[in-house]
Amino acid sequence: xxxxxxTILKKSSTLESSSWIVIPAYNEDESLPRVLREIQSHGRTExxxxxxxxxxxxxxxxxxxxxITQLDxxxxxxxxxxxxxxxxxxxxxxxxxxxxxxxxxxxxxxxSDGQHCVEDIHRLVEPVSSGKYDVCLGTRFASGGSAxxxxxxxxxxxxxxxxxxRLTTGLALTDTHNGFRCFSRSAASxxxxxxxxxxxxxxxxxxxxxxxxxxxxxxxxxxxTSYSLxxxxxxxxxxxxxxxxxxELLRR
Amino acid sequence: MKLFQPLLVILSGFLFLLYLRYFxxxxxxxxxxxxxxxxxxMTILFPGITQIFxxxxxxxxxxxxxxxxxxxxxxxxxxxxxSKVCAxxxxxxxxxxxxxxxxAVCVSNKSRDLK
Numbered sequence: 364x365x366x367x368x369x370t371i372l373k374k375s376s377t378l379e380s381s382s383w384i385v386i387p388a389y390n391e392d393e394s395l396p397r398v399l400r401e402i403q404s405h406g407r408t409e410x411x412x413x414x415x416x417x418x419x420x421x422x423x424x425x426x427x428x429x430x431i432t433q434l435d436x437x438x439x440x441x442x443x444x445x446x447x448x449x450x451x452x453x454x455x456x457x458x459x460x461x462x463x464x465x466x467x468x469x470x471x472x473x474x475s476d477g478q479h480c481v482e483d484i485h486r487l488v489e490p491v492s493s494g495k496y497d498v499c500l501g502t503r504f505a506s507g508g509s510a511x512x513x514x515x516x517x518x519x520x521x522x523x524x525x526x527x528x529r530l531t532t533g534l535a536l537t538d539t540h541n542g543f544r545c546f547s548r549s550a551a552s553x554x555x556x557x558x559x560x561x562x563x564x565x566x567x568x569x570x571x572x573x574x575x576x577x578x579x580x581x582x583x584x585x586x587x588t589s590y591s592l593x594x595x596x597x598x599x600x601x602x603x604x605x606x607x608x609x610x611e612l613l614r615r
Numbered sequence: 616m617k618l619f620q621p622l623l624v625i626l627s628g629f630l631f632l633l634y635l636r637y638f639x640x641x642x643x644x645x646x647x648x649x650x651x652x653x654x655x656x657m658t659i660l661f662p663g664i665t666q667i668f669x670x671x672x673x674x675x676x677x678x679x680x681x682x683x684x685x686x687x688x689x690x691x692x693x694x695x696x697x698s699k700v701c702a703x704x705x706x707x708x709x710x711x712x713x714x715x716x717x718x719a720v721c722v723s724n725k726s727r728d729l730k
Contacts, residue, residue: 423715432720440722443715449708457712461719559708610697 379419382488383467385458387451388475389425394590395475396435402473403437405481418484421461422475423454452563456556463551468492471545476591479543483583487545490579497550497576500536501543507582508538514587524601532568536580540564543583550576561600562607616660623659627652 384402388395399420406417421441424431426448436442443457455472462470469491473479479501487499503510504525510518521539528539542564546554554570556563571578631652635645658665658681665677674680 421719432722436722438723442720442722444718445711445715447707447711449711453708453712457715460712461716464716557705559704610701 379465380417381466381468382418382471382492383462383465383469384418384420384471384473384484385455385462386420386422386473386475387425387454387458388422388427388431389448389451389454390427390429391475392427392429392431392434394477395422395431396437398473398475398477399437399440401481402484403439406484418471419462419465419467421458423458425449425451425454450560450563452556452561452566453559455563459546459551459554459556463548467551468548469545470548470551472542474542474591477588478541478585478591480584480586483543483581487543487581487583490581491545491547494547495577496579497547498571498578499545499581500538500578501541501583501585502536502538502580503541503583503585505537505580505582509582509584510587511584512587513585514592517587520601527605528565528568531565532572534568534572534578536568538580539568541583541585543585550574558607560603560607562604565604620659624656627655627659 386395386398399422402418402420419441420439421443422431422436424442424444426445430444432442432444441461443461445454445457458472459470469488471484471487473484483501487501490496490499502508503513504521513521524539525536528534528536544567550571553574553576554567556566556570558566570576631648634640634648640648662677665681667677669675669677669680672680674683
């Protein structure tokens with residue numbers, strides 16, 4: 364059985380693209396299959412007679428109640444399952460480590476709740492794949508970006524979060540914590556996400572600063588729906604993020 | 616000798632023996648624990664001692680000095696435990712990550728049969 368799995372993994376490696384999309388998922392059985400199909404239908408090019416996918420997708424099932432492998436997923440998607448729920452930060456690092464081990468040259472982090480637009484993926488990957496930048500960060504607040512359906516209170520709260528990020532990391536960003544990013548292989552190898560839960564977003568920015576990585580903000584569209592608002596971060600998580608970030612600073 | 620004194624001596628001695636028996640620790644840690652136990656014994660058997668030390672450091676009462684030391688001590692122990700929990704969590708994360716990577720599945724008709 365194990366050798367069968369190895370055969371499948373080896374066989375699939377010949378079809379893999381060097382651009383990887385890492386999608387952490389926890390109980391996203393409603394939106395995940397749709398998101399995966401959108402990515403695959405968007406990033407598909409004809410290579411001779413064979414259709415070739417522009418991106419290799421890895422989904423990290425963070426111990427969902429219904430295992431993600433039981434969902435109706437499109438072919439060619441890698442699924443990794445955590446035996447216990449560790450949190451989004453841990454799931455991202457698992458996906459990044461796996462992508463690096465398979466030879467990824469660019470790694471995009473993408474949400475499974477349908478907030479991110481597949482049309483923006485290429486805009487994030489291009490500056491990194493061209494070698495001009497180590498990291499691209501999606502921004503919904505810069506010119507050209509948008510936050511569709513964002514509640515007013517959340518908008519102002521996020522503006523405060525941007526200010527907090529500027530103070531703690533020293534990075535002059537227009538947005539923070541929207542989860543849509545692209546790393547070069549070198550950047551992904553240097554960045555180490557040790558914050559298992561939601562404060563990984565702040566940690567990634569601190570790591571960009573610590574590793575002196577060359578980054579670019581790219582305008583993206585973030586869609587807020589009742590589903591994503593219910594599934595996404597609660598504002599009360601902000602206190603946890605501040606606490607975890609402070610303890611991380613003390614640990615160093 | 617009051618009734619509480621032999622009871623506390625027996626209890627503290629029992630805790631010290633538990634520490635020696637069940638906690639993996641270095642010689643210096645055990646020596647430090649022994650010193651703390653001796654200090655505890657002295658304050659149980661001779662409660663007036665705390666008053667002398669309290670006056671030496673400018674705290675009014677021996678009970679106050681004991682309370683302040685207790686607060687500092689428990690905060691230190693709390694941080695130590697937090698640090699231990701974080702270390703265990705990191706180890707657990709690494710193990711689960713390795714298992715997840717080793718058991719990666721690529722979705723195909725054949726891989727579905729593997730489940």
